[in-house]
Amino acid sequence: MAVVELCVKAAAGAPEILGDCPFCQRVLLTLEEKKVPYKMHLINLSDKPQWCLEVNPEGKVPLMKFDEKWIVDSDVIVGIIEEKYHSPSLSPPPEVSSVGSKIFPSYVKFLKSKDPSDGSEQALLDELKALNEHLKAKGPYVAGENICAVDLSLAPKLYHLEVALGHFKGWTVPESLSYFHNYVKLLFSRESFQKTKAEKEYVIAGWEPKVNA
Numbered sequence: 291m292a293v294v295e296l297c298v299k300a301a302a303g304a305p306e307i308l309g310d311c312p313f314c315q316r317v318l319l320t321l322e323e324k325k326v327p328y329k330m331h332l333i334n335l336s337d338k339p340q341w342c343l344e345v346n347p348e349g350k351v352p353l354m355k356f357d358e359k360w361i362v363d364s365d366v367i368v369g370i371i372e373e374k375y376h377s378p379s380l381s382p383p384p385e386v387s388s389v390g391s392k393i394f395p396s397y398v399k400f401l402k403s404k405d406p407s408d409g410s411e412q413a414l415l416d417e418l419k420a421l422n423e424h425l426k427a428k429g430p431y432v433a434g435e436n437i438c439a440v441d442l443s444l445a446p447k448l449y450h451l452e453v454a455l456g457h458f459k460g461w462t463v464p465e466s467l468s469y470f471h472n473y474v475k476l477l478f479s480r481e482s483f484q485k486t487k488a489e490k491e492y493v494i495a496g497w498e499p500k501v502n503a
Contacts, residue, residue, distance in 0.1 A: 293327045295355040297342060300332035301492040308332065310488035310496035312394075312446035313364040314352040319442040320368050322482035324375045368439060382438040389424055389432045389440055393417045394447040401454055401501060411461075418467055425469035430476055437480075445477040446487070453493045458501050 296317060299309035309332070321328050333342055338349045345360040346353050353360055354367045356374070361367055372381055396417045400410040424432070432440045452474070455461040463470060477483055488496075 293329050294321070295329050295331065296321070297331045297333050297346075297351050297353040299351050300334045301488065302336075302495045304492070305332060305334040305337075307492065308486070308488055309335075310450070310493045311351060312450055315446035315449075315486050315488070316364050316443050317352045317354065317367050317371075318486035319445060319482050320371050320380065320439070322485060323380060323437065323442065324371065324378065326371065326375050364443075368442075372439065378436075380437070380439045380442065382433050382440045386424075386428070386433045386438070386440055390417070390421045390444045393421065393444070393451070397447070397451045397455070398500075401458060401497065402503070415464075418463055418470055421473075422467040422470040425473050429469055430473060441477060445483055448474055449478065449483075449487060450493055450497070453490045454497045454501075457490075457494050458497070 298314035298318065299311035301307040301309040308330075318328075318330075331342070333339070333349075333351055333353075335349070335351070342353070343349055346362060348362070350362050352364055352367060353362050354370075355361075356370055361370060372379070393414070396410070396414040400414045403410040428434055431437050432444070452463070463474075465471070478487075
């Protein structure tokens with residue numbers, strides 16, 4: 291099996307350490323779950339190396355090399371990995387492909403909100419409750435017993451939600467959403483997640499300028 295090359299975000303202020311990009315972690319999780327060998331390049335986003343800008347003028351990450359071609363966009367990259375490396379299949383059944391998809395934008399809105407009466411907290415709670423109900427009916431993962439691509443997309447975002455809302459707002463997901471809490475425990479305890487997650491301090495450093503904008 292050929293080794294794939296992947297460019298991911300380095301930690302803010304610590305270019306030797308894996309950074310906090312949830313889209314980069316999604317790709318890393320996919321490679322880990324499929325046991326695909328890869329070589330990781332940590333890219334300091336405030337001082338991008340020349341070679342990276344030459345193959346990728348916009349300087350976006352994650353960036354992955356397949357068959358001598360560099361591909362950008364985590365959706366596209368994950369799709370190509372699924373096509374090339376069939377086993378284990380992480381392809382979700384169509385009916386669950388959009389489960390939880392509004393959680394991340396709702397979280398970002400609430401995190402940045404300066405107005406407690408703007409409805410952003412309730413909007414996030416509604417999305418988390420919907421996921422909790424889905425997991426109650428179909429869990430423990432989004433598509434049942436086995437993890438799929440939707441879980442690997444959600445896991446890094448739910449980690450950011452937990453870390454950043456806890457830090458900046460002293461906010462936690464209500465205990466009553468027990469299926470959600472069980473789901474998060476399952477995801478975060480996987481070897482693939484432990485191996486690819488950013489340290490909490492870098493997640494906080496990554497959101498700091500956006501929260502204080």
